[in-house]
Amino acid sequence: MEKGNSMITLPELMKEVNTYIHQPESLALIEKAYRYAEQKHATQFRRSGEPYMVHAAQVGYILATMKVGPKTICAGLLHDVLEDCGISPEEMTAEFDEEITRLVEGVTKIGHLQFKDEKEYLAANHRKIFIAMAKDIRVIVIKLVDRLHNMRTLQYMPPQKQQKIAAETLQVYAPIAHRLGISEIKNELEDRSFYYLNREEYYEIAHLVEEKKAQRDEQVRHMIHDISQMLTANHLEFRIFGRSKHLYSIYKKMKTKGKRFEEILDLLAIRIVTKTELNCYEILGYIHAAYRPIPGRLKDYIAMPKSNMYQSLHTTIVGDEGRIFEIQIRTEEMDSIAEKGIAAHWRYKEGTKYDPRREQREIEQKLSWFRDLSALTGDLSDDPNEYMDTLTRDIFEANVYVMTPKGRVIELPNGSTPIDFAYRVHTEVGHSTVGALVNETLVPLNTPLKTGDVVQIRTSKQSPGPSEDWLKFVKTNHAKNKIRGFLQKKEVEKKQSYVEKGEQILRDELRKRGYNEKEYQDHKKFDNLLSQFQVSTYVDLMYAIAVKSISVISVIEKLTNQKKPIILDNETVGRTYVPRKTSSKSGILVHGISSMMISLAGCCNPIPGDRIVGYVSRGSGVKVHRADCPNISEEKDRLIEVEWDEHREPRKYEAIVMIHSHDRNFLLTDLVTVISQCRATMQKINSTVNQEDLIVTTRMTLLVDNLEHLNLILANLRKVSHVVSVERVIQ
Ligand code: MN
Numbered sequence: 001m002e003k004g005n006s007m008i009t010l011p012e013l014m015k016e017v018n019t020y021i022h023q024p025e026s027l028a029l030i031e032k033a034y035r036y037a038e039q040k041h042a043t044q045f046r047r048s049g050e051p052y053m054v055h056a057a058q059v060g061y062i063l064a065t066m067k068v069g070p071k072t073i074c075a076g077l078l079h080d081v082l083e084d085c086g087i088s089p090e091e092m093t094a095e096f097d098e099e100i101t102r103l104v105e106g107v108t109k110i111g112h113l114q115f116k117d118e119k120e121y122l123a124a125n126h127r128k129i130f131i132a133m134a135k136d137i138r139v140i141v142i143k144l145v146d147r148l149h150n151m152r153t154l155q156y157m158p159p160q161k162q163q164k165i166a167a168e169t170l171q172v173y174a175p176i177a178h179r180l181g182i183s184e185i186k187n188e189l190e191d192r193s194f195y196y197l198n199r200e201e202y203y204e205i206a207h208l209v210e211e212k213k214a215q216r217d218e219q220v221r222h223m224i225h226d227i228s229q230m231l232t233a234n235h236l237e238f239r240i241f242g243r244s245k246h247l248y249s250i251y252k253k254m255k256t257k258g259k260r261f262e263e264i265l266d267l268l269a270i271r272i273v274t275k276t277e278l279n280c281y282e283i284l285g286y287i288h289a290a291y292r293p294i295p296g297r298l299k300d301y302i303a304m305p306k307s308n309m310y311q312s313l314h315t316t317i318v319g320d321e322g323r324i325f326e327i328q329i330r331t332e333e334m335d336s337i338a339e340k341g342i343a344a345h346w347r348y349k350e351g352t353k354y355d356p357r358r359e360q361r362e363i364e365q366k367l368s369w370f371r372d373l374s375a376l377t378g379d380l381s382d383d384p385n386e387y388m389d390t391l392t393r394d395i396f397e398a399n400v401y402v403m404t405p406k407g408r409v410i411e412l413p414n415g416s417t418p419i420d421f422a423y424r425v426h427t428e429v430g431h432s433t434v435g436a437l438v439n440e441t442l443v444p445l446n447t448p449l450k451t452g453d454v455v456q457i458r459t460s461k462q463s464p465g466p467s468e469d470w471l472k473f474v475k476t477n478h479a480k481n482k483i484r485g486f487l488q489k490k491e492v493e494k495k496q497s498y499v500e501k502g503e504q505i506l507r508d509e510l511r512k513r514g515y516n517e518k519e520y521q522d523h524k525k526f527d528n529l530l531s532q533f534q535v536s537t538y539v540d541l542m543y544a545i546a547v548k549s550i551s552v553i554s555v556i557e558k559l560t561n562q563k564k565p566i567i568l569d570n571e572t573v574g575r576t577y578v579p580r581k582t583s584s585k586s587g588i589l590v591h592g593i594s595s596m597m598i599s600l601a602g603c604c605n606p607i608p609g610d611r612i613v614g615y616v617s618r619g620s621g622v623k624v625h626r627a628d629c630p631n632i633s634e635e636k637d638r639l640i641e642v643e644w645d646e647h648r649e650p651r652k653y654e655a656i657v658m659i660h661s662h663d664r665n666f667l668l669t670d671l672v673t674v675i676s677q678c679r680a681t682m683q684k685i686n687s688t689v690n691q692e693d694l695i696v697t698t699r700m701t702l703l704v705d706n707l708e709h710l711n712l713i714l715a716n717l718r719k720v721s722h723v724v725s726v727e728r729v730i731q
Contacts, residue, residue: 007050008057010034016064017073026070029096033074034060036095040085047156056080058149063142066340072138075103079142083108106139107146109452112403140176147173148185151192166196181308181341190248198251205247208261217242220268223319227270230286238274238283243328245269267316271328273335277302280329284313287327291317294324302334309337402453410455416475417446419466422457423479430482431466432459446473465490495543502542509552515560529558533619544620548597554619587648588624590614590640597621598642600653604629604730607653609707614642629730652681652703655710656729659698662722663689670720671698678713680704699729 010031017030037056044052060077068076074096081087082104092101151169154162170193177186195202220242231238245264253264272283280302287293297316305311312330319325330338399411402421410424418436422429435458436443449455466483474480510517519525523538533550535541544550587608588598597620604626606612611627616638624642625632632639661667668687675682681703689696704710710728717726 007054008061013057013061013064016061017070020067021070030060030070030073030077033077033096033100037077037081040081040087044084046153048153052080052084055149055153058152059142059145062145062148066141066145068138068141071097071100072103072142074100075107075138076142076145078104079107079146083111103136103139103142106136107142110139110143111146137180140180141182144173144177144180144182144185144189148189151189154192154196162196166193169193170197177341179308181310181337182339183341184339187246187249191246194248194251201251202247205250205261209244209247209250216268219323220270223268223270223323223325226320227272227287230290231272231283234282234286236274236279236283238272238279240270240272243269243271267324267326268319269326269328271330271335273330273332275331277331280313280331283329284315287315287317287329291319291325293317302330308341310334310341312338400449400451400453402449402451402455405454405456412449413475415448417448417473418443418455418457419445419470419474420476420479421449421455422459423474423476423482425457427482429457429459430479431486432461432463433466434458434460434463445470495539498546499539499542502544502546505545505552506542506555509556513556515556520559525559529555532558549599549620551597551619551621587645587651588612588614588622588642589645590622590642599623601625601629601631602731603631605654605656607655607704607707607710608644608648609710612642612644614640616640626730631730650705652705654683655702655704656731657700657702657714657717658727658729659696659700659717660724660726661696661698661720662724663694663696664722667696667720667722668698671700671717671723674716674720675700675702675713678709678716680709680713695724 013034014027014031017027021027021030034057037060038053041052041056046052046055048054056077056079059079060073063073063076078092078096078100082089082092089101089105092104147169150165154165157165169189174186174189174193177183177189191202224240224242228240231240250261250264253259254261274280274283294316297314299314301310301312301314311334312328314326314328316324316326400414400416402410402412404410404425410421412420412424418438419430419433422433422436433445436445436447437456437458438447438449438453440454440456466486468487470483471480474483506520507517510520526538526541530536530538530541533541533544533555535544535550541550541555545552545555588600590598598614599621600606601615601623606624606626612624613627613632614622614624615632615635617623622640622642659671668685672682672685682700683703684701685698686700687696687698702710702713704713714726714728717723
């Protein structure tokens with residue numbers, strides 16, 4: 001386990017690079033990246049005591065052995081420079097280019113992901129997140145190589161860290177390497193993790209393998225000799241060699257299939273690599289003619305490639321003395337893909353322009369692993385392009401993966417906002433949110449988040465809590481429920497404070513009138529009153545007193561059985577002129593009445609400028625109607641004179657408008673535009689189309705200043721094309 005600790009010098013790196021890269025600019029760029037990394041890491045040392053550059057150079061070197069492009073090698077050499085040397089992305093872009101900087105940033109970013117949960121489904125999720133965050137497959141390859149080298153030097157870490165890193169490697173990194181078909185890296189990551197996680201069994205299996213090695217090698221050598229003679233006689237070109245299973249795969253087979261070590265190792269494995277696909281089938285034919293194949297063991301992965309692009313013919317035959325051999329037959333190209341997977345696929349070819357998008361699309365189409373994700377969508381379509389589109393939409397666009405500043409990944413549905421994020425972190429964080437930073441920039445709270453965003457929530461103890469408005473843009477039900485819960489609780493608390501206020505008003509008024517307030521503390525004394533005031537509980541009654549929808553005086557009269565005719569009857573109205581006028585928040589003056597509750601009628605919604613009349617209701621003060629309101633046209637006895645207070649405080653009044661029009665495109669848009677041009681506020685809008693005559697009925701609730709303002713709005717609405725009629729509504 002000491003492999004890979006030595007310093008790769010620049011000439012050593014360039015020697016490897018020179019095997020497939022020859023363009024002077026590319027070579028110069030790699031040399032520059034090496035020197036730059038060397039200079040920036042100059043004062044840093046790894047735990048092993050070696051210069052930090054050992055790690056950077058090794059990552060660049062391993063990438064070169066995988067024959068990746070020059071920029072990927074550069075990014076590999078520079079992969080820790082942004083984070084560890086205080087170099088900014090801008091500096092790196094100025095020194096190299098944007099593409100290299102983006103790759104390094106990608107590696108840095110996914111390096112911040114925390115994979116601490118050990119549950120299998122979470123691990124699977126983390127792999128998905130990892131891929132989604134990386135965006136460019138080259139970033140994943142660099143990260144895998146980075147991890148590979150870290151695993152090679154893990155012995156310098158404290159034991160606890162070794163365990164954590166090894167577990168994470170086995171659960172997240174090795175499966176990704178497998179998905180990408182990079183079995184060389186996958187096997188090494190698995191064996192090294194196995195060593196740290198389960199040293200006892202690791203040594204046990206290693207020992208067993210070693211013990212049988214000589215005997216097995218001899219059996220394989222014998223078989224190779226026989227097959228070679230046969231194929232050479234038939235003028236075929238080929239390479240043939242025995243191969244060994246890596247330790248972790250033996251261990252896994254023993255565990256999952258419940259097999260004994262001997263059963264697994266009984267299989268002797270041989271690989272034949274040849275020129276063409278046709279050669280593969282020819283060789284298979286000769287072998288099956290000479291040896292008895294075991295039925296059901298022939299697998300044609302050439303005609304049906306595996307999901308990670310793997311291609312090969314597999315067969316199992318019975319050799320001399322009844323020994324069983326597993327034989328793989330494939331071309332050089334297939335062999336390379338089997339070992340290097342995706343990396344073999346985009347092995348760097350000089351002179352061709354690298355287009356990461358096109359390349360990635362090709363890779364995604366080849367890697368049916370992406371297709372495996374369809375199990376999650378349940379949506380299968382025959383057209384591969386349409387299929388990929390749906391898949392990308394459902395998997396990668398249905399969710400966004402964002403991070404806390406500490407690197408914790410949070411998965412949210414697409415369109416989620418910082419508020420959704422805040423509630424996912426913690427309910428209290430959500431309730432006290434006052435601002436949000438996305439990638440260190442202050443943003444509005446309704447900003448949709450994107451995968452890879454780093455989100456930081458600003459909270460304050462002084463925060464008034466979630467507002468009704470948040471419900472309009474939050475995406476997750478979780479956040480919606482928490483916000484609604486908060487608002488409801490607040491409503492209840494508010495009501496409670498009103499109830500106390502109502503009780504206070506009642507006590508004060510009782511005292512003022514010379515009653516002993518203590519006699520009326522028992523809630524039961526109010527029971528008979530409730531139905532008279534059309535409320536169902538004592539609490540409701542106190543609330544009504546507090547908000548003045550029921551007058552405290554009428555309550556006291558009923559409570560004390562003392563009828564004082566304070567409510568005006570018909571005779572008083574008009575005859576007894578009392579020059580004193582009273583105004584209320586409604587902006588209405590009532591002749592001759594003091595301390596009476598005045599409110600605007602909800603049926604006709606009078607607004608300043610309307611002719612109005614007061615209606616003295618039983619127990620809930622004066623209701624002000626429009627003079628022409630049909631709801632009071634039969635009333636004579638209870639009407640009193642009222643007028644608009646010229647000195648009222650400015651406020652907005654509600655007006656309901658009904659519009660009939662023919663249907664057309666953008667009708668609502670035009671109507672809404674008129675409202676905003678007239679500087680009115682729209683509270684509600686509701687539109688329905690009659691399917692028979694296609695007449696659209698639109699009902700709006702507006703907030704206006706006065707009648708003049710409303711008339712202006714109505715006139716402008718009538719001018720909108722296709723509009724038939726515009727009316728103010730009385731309910
Ligand atoms: Mn590193």
